[in-house]
Amino acid sequence: MTAKYCSNTGCPQRDSTECKEYVGAPNVNPRDRKERTGARLLDRILQRDNLNKAYLQVERNHGAPGIDGMTVEEALPWLKEHKEELLESIRNGSYKPSPVRRKDIPKPDGGTRQLGIPTVIDRVIQQAIAQILIPIYEPQFSDASYGYRPGRNAKQAIRKVKKYAEEGYTHAVQVDLSKYFDTIGHDMLLNLLRQTIKDERVIKLIKKYLKSGIMENGVIVRTEKGTPQGGPLSPLLANIYLNEFDQEWAKRGVKHIRYADDIVILTKSKRAAEHQLESSKKYLEGKLKLTMNTGKSKVVSVFAIKRFKFLGFCLGKNGNGIYIRAHRKSLNKAKQKLRAITKRNRGRTVRTIMVEIAQYMKGWLGYYYIADMKRILKSWDEWLRRRLRMYIWKQWKKPRTRVKNLRILGISQDQAYQWGNTRLGYWRIAGSPVLKCSITNEKLARAGYRNILEMYEQIRRKHLND
16 A cells, blocks of 8 residues: 555534535446446455545544554554555455544534544545445435535535525424434444445445444443444445435425435425424434434524524525525624634734634635625624734733833824823723724734635635636
8 A cells, every 4th residue: 555545535524614525526327336336346445546545535634543542644654564464354354443432522502522533544444435435325315415425515505495495485394313423223224235235345344333332431332323423434324324314305395405414394384394393203213213302303484593593504584585694603603712812811922813813714704605794794803803902902011011002103192191001991992092093903904914804705706706
């Protein structure tokens, strides 16, 4: 195995912002699909080029070590030395994946998301499997599915919700699955895989990953169900499982959008929506053996800005029609992050703080740019400039220093002395005319502050014109 490895596939499940997983997976011609899923499928997975791509993708994702402590950097020498015995063990069925390392990730709602981190070697093998299976399964997936698929993303999903709302589908069923990835039934999943995959060796290998166990507090816990979030193969397996729901609802002619385990069903009336809520529960729990969170699954208007939330977005309506908004929880979370970045006691230079603000907002706006929020971002700019003035004032510390710097910035001797010795609080001073006149918007811009509203408009122009 050489150091040449690349792929666009595979990444852990989506967090607060979106990853670009599985981009570029080619479609499979139906004529040769049978050949590509047949008895030699494992051989294709273990081909040198495919393994090289898999390693490079794992290297790009980096990630934490698994239970063996091996880092991504340490994996390549190991793979070079043990390549032949590793491949032979996979071919003859003796290979045994390591248990995944459990890691709890805090969720915005206060709970935790349990990640299962495979070893680097297992991540490479899973990645190699995913790269071959994704183009095979892509033609089978529904147009209603947007998560962890080539060329599909959350922004397309919320745009589809908007389109349906414009067509009169203004009542939504928000389906919340309780710990979806941890509750996927192994037997049903493997049976679904067998409908397409005819190489039983591949089925057995995937089964081994499903049954590999979890290391918790030094103890290995058996896994009787679920596919751990954190492995490159899990997003694909999760989509295969819920594709059954997608296809069934498509047969019924019901409008729905799914991003991984986030499901929204749209109807034209509240009564129809209530019926869909009951039907969804019956199918998901009865047929797929999943658990629907009845406390969070609900019927709402798509314009209920406090109650309707999908992938961090919601919808609004005005005289110009229906538009996409960033949900208030998404806005509040972002503002909390900005408040933490500009906290007065961080002990960093103001220029460093400005760089951190720009870096964070570039990523955040890269996800939320489709939302209409000019007024909000204009107010954020004003608020952040005030926070920066407060930060600068705190760094000046002593009255003598403050007087000196105010004089340098063009404030008269009397005013500089008066304000430099004031006992007003930091926030009040930051909003005072004297700081606005001395630490002007223009000076902050020259020092490195990037106007958020301008960043937003630039990103929108770039992407919305594509």
